[in-house]
Amino acid sequence: MNQQTVEIVIVGGGISGLSTAYYLEKEATQHNLAVHITVLEREATLGGKIATQRQDGFVFEGGPESFVTRKLEAWELCHELGLQDRLVGTTRSGKNYVLHNGRPAIVPDGPGSFLSTPLLSLGGKLRLLKEPFVKPRTDSSDESLGSFLRRRLGDEMVDNIVKPAIGSVYLGDVDAMSVQVSFGRFAEMEQQHGSVVKGMFALMKEKRAERKASGEARPPKKPAFATLQGGLMELVNTLAEQIEGEILRETAVTNLSHNPTNAQPYKVELSDGRSLNADMVVLTTPTFVMADLLEGVVETAVTEQLRAIPYNPVTTVNVAFNRSEIEDPFDGFGVVVPESETSQLLAIEGMSAKFPHRAPGDQFVLRAFVGGQRQPELADLPEAELISLVRQELAQIFGISARPTQIHIQRWQPANPQPPVGHLAMIAEVERKLADQLPQLYLTGAGLRGQGVPDCIRQSRNLVEQILADLQPASQTLAA
Ligand SMILES: Cc1cc2nc3c(=O)[nH]c(=O)nc-3n(C[C@H](O)[C@H](O)[C@H](O)COP(=O)(O)OP(=O)(O)OC[C@H]3O[C@@H](n4cnc5c(N)ncnc54)[C@H](O)[C@@H]3O)c2cc1C
Structure with a gap:
């Protein structure tokens, strides 16, 4: 049994950082390994791209709004955290649309x-x-x-x-x-x-x-997508509550150095002027931040490869209306916009049609996506122009001329990674070099092997398995 406490610093308090901390503590306890974890988050709020805003009975999501349950990891984590009664699933009747000649056309989902x-x-x-x-x-x-x-x-x-x-x-x-x-x-x-x-x-x-x-019976059917009654921040907050280590908000990592001759080889410098020494570091930030932190610590090829992964900006605009003021409220899950259409939006999601609990009483919420790879500059529009653009588009597509009762804007500059062809091989090469040059420094998160919330949790789980294997003395075998 390893009695020495392993100091682990996790950089980033998004779903990747928090789920890594959670599973690492859990598995370490099961394997009698003493670990002390510190999660460092630059912002005042945890969650990273998960950004729920609850106001006046609305649940506005600025980032992810639900997760797919076919990939089991987020669904399982919610159950493990005792959130099963807070889960809300989509009904099967929701339809998806593509804008076609200015009008939403149903995406075919059956022979008819x-x-x-x-x-x-x-x-x-x-x-x-x-x-x-x-x-x-x-x-x-x-x-x-x-x-x-x-x-x-x-x-x-x-x-x-x-x-x-x-x-x-x-x-x-x-x-x-x-x-x-x-x-x-x-x-x-x-x-x-x-x-x-x-x-x-x-x-x-x-x-x-x-x-x-x-001999097992067919498991009960899961909804295709699920969220939580209080929004996905409920998952973030519950994870944070269950992590025993420290979580430091408004604390950015400004510099990282490695000296293999020190007992604790990593020095992590913080925005408040302090520094932490660590045996192990896990970076879960977007990959361009990983590149900045690793600059001069690892060979340049690694930082160049991480920095080269493209990201696009997006702004999401939740708009609420009085249902009674809309002639024919859109009841689909979403409309996506092909390049051939004149609309300047990327997509519109039926936020309250997909999950009615998101809007109180007679309210009805749509969410527009603006920017992306197609028109990145639109994600930066000043607020008044952005709102005007979204309202014009909603008028054109759905005939909505009513005044919004609420507007919630969230800008992601940059938002999601765009892994190019050959990405996984490149990541494997980066990891090989890191294992050689910076032992016990690991990367995980949306920029590596999948960006959906379940993908991030899966990667955290896999990383924890790898960390445990690295921490266990050779004589100890891992439990399955
Ligand atoms: C608009 C939008 C909609 C989406 N919709 C969905 C959806 O419906 N379903 C789904 O499954 N996925 C969706 N996604 C994808 C998913 O939300 C993200 O890929 C995932 O949440 C990323 O988690 P992460 O922890 O890897 O990274 P992040 O959430 O980016 O977390 C990284 C954290 O690191 C912190 N950080 C950065 N630099 C430093 C530093 N120097 N020191 C300390 N901390 C630092 C950041 O502040 C951040 O909190 C969506 C994403 C966006 C942007």
Whole structure:
């Protein structure tokens, strides 16, 4: 048993930093390892991109508004933290739309809507049906998401439906983003089963067989997306409450140095003039901040690679209205805007249609996305111009001329990473170099292997496993 307390500094109090701290403490206790964790957060509020604002009965989300439950990590963490009764799921009736000739058109989600959708021509529809018969690529190296989907589903599907959806969700360009980071599961299906459709059927069959073999009943169906009644900040606050170590807000890391001859080799300098010595450091900030902190501490190639990962800005604008003043309140989950449309928005989300608890009484909330890779300069518009742009667009698309009852603006400059083709191989190389040059300094977070909230939690869990393996004396074996 290792009796010496390991001093661990985690830089960043977003979901990645907090979930790393939480799982690290939990696993260390289970493995009889003494650790002391300090989480350092530059801002006064924890959560990073998770930014819930509750006011006058509204739950406004400035960043992520829900998480997908197909990836289990966020769902499981909420249960583990005792938040299961606070979870709210989407109903199955919610529809997604693409703006088409200035009007929202439903994204086909079944045979009926597929046949009638104006978003695809007959040729585009027939091309989609060919997916199971399209020859798989033999090379398993990374490619762009656009190139993968164009091969499998055809250009029309990509240009008319996928590209605008990716542009609003990831704020990036499908033809530049790595398929391995964003949709690695589908690329694997092609490699293993020759087609995505065949891969999905194989997966369903496999799951059925597993359940049959184990005698387990079919688990209750989860909603596709979930959030918390008080917004995603509830997850952040609950995590923070359960972390036993220290969490220092309004404390930025300004410099990092490494001296392997010291008993505690890392020195972490803070914005308040103090410094901390640590055995281990975990960086969970955006990758360009990691690059700044590692400048001069590791070889330049590493900092250059981290700094080269592009990020795009976005501003979200939540707008509330009196429902009674709107002729036909939009009841879909969201509308994404293709480049071919004249609208200057990236997307509009039906915030209260998706989760009614977000708006009190007769209120109705939409959220506009402005900026992204397409028009980054719009994310910077002064407040009055931004509001005017959003109101004009809502009038044009939904015919809403009513005066908003509330407006909530959140600017992310920059927002989400845009991992380019070859990103995962580059990250693996960076990590190899760090392991050589800076032992016990680790990276995790949205800029590495997936940016959704569940992706961030998954990476934290994987990192904790790795840290535990590194901390355990060779003679001790890890519990499963
Ligand atoms: C508008 C928007 C909508 C989104 N919607 C969804 C969604 O619906 N569902 C979903 O799953 N995901 C969504 N995402 C993605 C997801 O929210 C983020 O990828 C994720 O929250 C990032 O978490 P993180 O902890 O890795 O990074 P961050 O949240 O960026 O946290 C990093 C932290 O590091 C701190 N920091 C930076 N520099 C320093 C320093 N020098 N010293 C100390 N601290 C520092 C920052 O202040 C920040 O708190 C959305 C993102 C955005 C921007």
